[in-house]
Amino acid sequence: MSEMSDVFRFGAHPEHGYVASAPEGVSAHLAHWLLGCVQFLPVPGAPAVYALTDPHADGARRTRRAVADLRRKGHRVDADYLLDPARSPDPTPPPQPPVPAAARPVTLPLVLPRFLPAA
Known part of the structure; x- marks a missing residue:
């Protein structure tokens, strides 16, 4: 068995979007369950070959998360550079914290008269 045969692989595919393949040593049932998770x-x-569901909905971030999750579970994973959180920075900007209420500008509601005077 070669050194790379026990590694999950992740990459981009022109037709299927983000794809993964399971190691040869993992049964089809277990691969389906792990990649389905x-x-x-x-x-x-x-x-x-397994494809990410709805790859246009934040597919790169979800694939990076899948790579990290499988590694956290103890599996060996090989991924394209941009899909590997260990080798490349996260391309999505961090979420901005909410502005505290004290720092928000104070605006008064515009009150209009209920009835306009007759001309």
């Missing part, structure tokens, strides 16, 4: 489903007609 991180939102990757089997590609019909392509054995051992």
Whole structure:
């Protein structure tokens, strides 16, 4: 068995979006369960290839999260540079903290008369 055969692989595919493949040593049932937990489903007609569900909805961040989650569970993972959180910075900006109420500008509501005087 080669050194790379026990590694989950993640990358970008021109037709299927973000894809993953399971190691040869992992059963198809276990691979389906593990990759399904991180939102990757089997590609019909392509054995051992799994595609991210709805890749246009923040696909890069979700794929990076899948890579990190599988590593956290103890699996070896190889990913494209931009999809590997250990090798590249997170491309999404960090969320901004909410502005405290004391720092918000004070605006008074505009009160209009209920009835306008007759001309």
